[in-house]
Amino acid sequence: xxxxxxxxxxxxxxxxxxxxxxxxxxxxxxxxxxxxxxxxxxxxxxxxxxxxxxxxxxxxxxxxxxxxxxxxxxxxxxxxxxxxxxxxxxxxxxxxxxxxxxxxxxxxxxxxxxxxxxxxxxxxxxxxxxxxxxxxxxxxxxxx
Amino acid sequence: xxxxxxxxxxxxxxxxxxxxxxxxxxxxxxxxxxxxxxxxxxxxxxxxxxxxxxxxxxxxxxxxxxxxxxxxxxxxxxxxxxxxxxxxxxxxxxxxxxxxxxxxxxxxxxxxxxxxxxxxxxxxxxxxxxxxxxxxxxxxxxxxxxxxxxxxxxxxxxxxxxxxxxxxxxxxxxxxxxxxxxxxxxxxxxxxxxxxxxxxxxxxxxxxxxxxxxxxxxxxxxxxxxxxxxxxxxxxxxxxxxxxxxxxxxxxxxxxxxxxxxxxxxxxxxxxxxxxxxxxxxxxxxxxxxxxxxxxxxxxxxxxxxxxxxxxxx
Numbered sequence: 263x264x265x266x267x268x269x270x271x272x273x274x275x276x277x278x279x280x281x282x283x284x285x286x287x288x289x290x291x292x293x294x295x296x297x298x299x300x301x302x303x304x305x306x307x308x309x310x311x312x313x314x315x316x317x318x319x320x321x322x323x324x325x326x327x328x329x330x331x332x333x334x335x336x337x338x339x340x341x342x343x344x345x346x347x348x349x350x351x352x353x354x355x356x357x358x359x360x361x362x363x364x365x366x367x368x369x370x371x372x373x374x375x376x377x378x379x380x381x382x383x384x385x386x387x388x389x390x391x392x393x394x395x396x397x398x399x400x401x402x403x404x405x406x
Numbered sequence: 407x408x409x410x411x412x413x414x415x416x417x418x419x420x421x422x423x424x425x426x427x428x429x430x431x432x433x434x435x436x437x438x439x440x441x442x443x444x445x446x447x448x449x450x451x452x453x454x455x456x457x458x459x460x461x462x463x464x465x466x467x468x469x470x471x472x473x474x475x476x477x478x479x480x481x482x483x484x485x486x487x488x489x490x491x492x493x494x495x496x497x498x499x500x501x502x503x504x505x506x507x508x509x510x511x512x513x514x515x516x517x518x519x520x521x522x523x524x525x526x527x528x529x530x531x532x533x534x535x536x537x538x539x540x541x542x543x544x545x546x547x548x549x550x551x552x553x554x555x556x557x558x559x560x561x562x563x564x565x566x567x568x569x570x571x572x573x574x575x576x577x578x579x580x581x582x583x584x585x586x587x588x589x590x591x592x593x594x595x596x597x598x599x600x601x602x603x604x605x606x607x608x609x610x611x612x613x614x615x616x617x618x619x620x621x622x623x624x625x626x627x628x629x630x631x632x633x634x635x636x637x638x639x640x641x642x643x644x645x646x647x648x649x650x651x652x653x654x655x656x657x658x659x660x661x662x663x664x665x666x667x668x669x670x671x672x673x674x675x676x677x678x679x680x681x682x683x684x685x686x687x688x689x690x691x692x693x694x695x696x697x698x699x700x701x702x703x704x705x706x707x708x709x710x711x712x713x714x715x716x717x718x719x720x
Contacts (some may be wrong), residue, residue: 273556278478280492281511311524314524315524315525318521318522318523318524318525319521319525321522322519322521322522326446326520332521332524334526335524338527341434342492348620349490350452351421351451351452352422352449352450354422354423354447354448354450354659355422356423369452371420371421371452372421372422372447372450373450373452374451379468386492388477388492390475390477390528391523391524391528
């Protein structure tokens with residue numbers, strides 16, 4: 263059963279922000295399935311990418327020559343999860359298409375096995391870095 | 407005499423963005439000749455139960471931690487479960503670190519001078535930290551081939567600046583270990599500890615040194631002195647015993663210590679490994695030891711560096 267569905271287009275001005283998505287579970291489920299994706303992963307505009315790397319290097323006091331060696335420039339968005347009992351974990355990895363299952367006797371990497379109990383839950387989308395002018399984020403939470 | 411053991415205090419599994427399973431991480435850590443690890447997966451504790459089961463069975467030391475992987479800097483944190491990494495921001499960082507300290511957490515700054523965004527978003531320490539009393543450790547060395555990295559030279563300069571201000575912070579090494587060994591040179595944080603609580607206590611007491619496989623023992627006026635302890639100012643006879651016990655996978659790099667450097671505030675005293683002793687007048691503040699030498703054809707590389715020994719005022 264679908265519990266939460268969320269779609270949003272993020273822009274560079276929304277980098278370094280957390281989007282909290284609280285949701286209520288009203289009945290007990292065997293497992294929770296979270297599907298999360300964002301597009302694009304990589305900033306396609308190579309010129310803009312080199313400019314961003316040069317700005318990043320300059321900010322760190324490093325020479326900007328050789329900026330192209332640091333390409334590609336990637337967007338990085340992660341998710342984390344709270345149950346009514348507290349923090350369950352995060353999927354801090356670079357893949358931009360992820361699916362996670364959490365249950366009392368199994369949890370995908372990054373999460374702690376948890377009983378899917380009624381109460382207040384929360385998924386948090388963390389925009390660590392947004393380079394592309396538009397990044398389409400999709401998240402779906404289902405109970406099974 | 408205290409015996410120091412090598413630890414890796416910054417590592418990841420496939421529970422965050424590493425590629426090793428918990429079992430592979432411990433297997434590889436043993437191959438590296440380590441006595442223990444601090445697990446610091448990005449923003450998750452989910453590898454810990456499996457690591458703990460393996461470590462207990464194998465008599466391997468496990469420090470249970472996390473890497474707060476935030477937008478403006480990374481911290482390795484042990485015993486910090488009461489802190490939510492998502493709450494850290496540039497406006498509250500000093501209060502959050504104080505709260506972590508009050509709760510009993512041990513918090514260290516990870517790779518403070520790595521490149522930040524877009525190369526490695528959040529990897530550079532950009533927080534406006536104004537009170538370092540809440541910081542227990544500082545990665546003065548990180549990554550593979552640490553002696554080659556400009557970000558480590560910058561980290562050591564900043565570490566000295568903090569010590570000069572009177573902060574008491576342990577010198578740490580963190581490989582930031584994500585993947586199985588690729589034949590790279592690595593170091594370790596050396597701690598006089600054979601159990602997790604002893605290891606944490608040693609870091610809190612700044613009784614640490616970082617090294618590429620050299621064991622350091624400092625004797626002052628014929629008495630061994632622990633790193634992080636305090637002595638009186640004035641004239642002292644400092645002996646530094648440097649013993650080669652190169653970490654197993656680093657033996658191919660032909661590490662050869664040559665010079666001992668005593669850094670007392672801004673003053674620098676040098677002696678050779680052969681002499682291994684120097685008479686100095688220590689001024690109030692701190693001193694720490696560095697050992698330089700050759701490695702893999704690099705003739706003047708930083709091979710080891712200690713936490714400070716504090717010099718009391720008159």
